[in-house]
Amino acid sequence: MENVKKIIAVASGKGGVGKSTTAVNLALALQQQGKQVGLLDADIYGPSVALMMGVAEGTKPEVINEKQMQPIMAHGIQTMSIAYLITDKTPMVWRGPMASGALQQLLTQTNWQGLDYLVVDMPPGTGDIQLTLAQHAQISGAVIVTTPQDVALLDAKKGIEMFQKVNVPILGVVENMAVHICSQCGHEEHIFGDAGGKALAQQYGVELLGQLPLSLQVRTQMDAGQPQALQNEVGIAEAYQQMAVKVIAGLDSAEDALPEITLS
Structure with a gap:
């Protein structure tokens, strides 16, 4: 972990809101800002980073001196996930302490190399995994x-309150599925409500980091391992770039806000 400068937790109160999609695209957008980036899949029960990053099934990390694992490179990002150690059909029928122990090993026994940012795709909720990360890593922002x-x-409010209780700065909110635009007629419809994230x-x-649409294109490209942030186009890819800029600025502001400690 001495090779990781800052840790960014991407979290949600509930599943199915596009948290992993955000984590993957944010990591790639940060890389496109000239940063060295790692991506840790902390969702032990439902890992999805490997699929979204286009890592072939059956890919295993190289073990170094029987103590550390070499991260899997994908699109220039250093990645690690429990999915690299099991098969796609293996259910993680573990109690909380076992899952927390697995996360701690993935976090500390991966040979991260010269990272400016480690983006952590958190599982939904406010349970053992979240507390383990807060206790064993200095999270720079969420x-x-x-x-x-x-x-x-x-549920998102509970997530914010949890990070505030463990003194982790909130970098901002991402509103996914903010609007659906009909591919046939262009009609806009707020299926899940209007401006709730804002x-x-x-x-x-x-900060409101971004409002992303409900898009068939995002779903198909993520399933194909070609995240939207890789696409050279105006629209969703540009929104992730703007999100990365805001996150970097937020981390710098949080660092500047730390009190100066003096001894007398």
């Missing part, structure tokens, strides 16, 4: 992902 609907916002950001006084 990105909260939600959809505009009230049920998702309710209201959440205002309520807690944090």
Whole structure:
């Protein structure tokens, strides 16, 4: 971990809101800003980073001196996931302490190399995995992902409150599935509600990092291992670039805000 400068947790209160999609695209967008980036899949029960990053099934990390694992390179990003150690059909029927122990090993026994940022794709909720990461790693900031609907916002608030309790700065809120644009006629429809993520950001006084549409293209490209941030186009890819710029600025501001400690 001495080779990791800053850790960014990408979290949500509930599943299915596009947290992993955000983590993967944010990591790639940070890399395109000239940073050295790693991506850790902390979702022990439902890992998805390997698929989204286009890593072939059956890829295993190289073991160094029987103590450390070499991260798997994908699109120029150093990645690590429990998916590299099991098969796609292996269920992780583990209690919380076992999952927490697995995360701790993935975090500390991976041979991360010269990282400016380690992006951690967190599992949904506010349980053992989140507490383990907060206890064993110095998280520089958290990105909260939600959809505009009230049920998702309710759980996102719990995620924000959890990070505040462990003194982790909230870098901002990402509102996924903010609007659906019909591919046939161009009609815009707010299927999951309108501007819920924006209201959440205002309520807690944090940055609205981006509002991403509900898009078939995003789904197909993520399933194919070709994330949207890799596409040279205006629109969603540009939104992730802007998100990366805001996250970097937020991390710099959080670092500047730390109190100066003097001994007398």
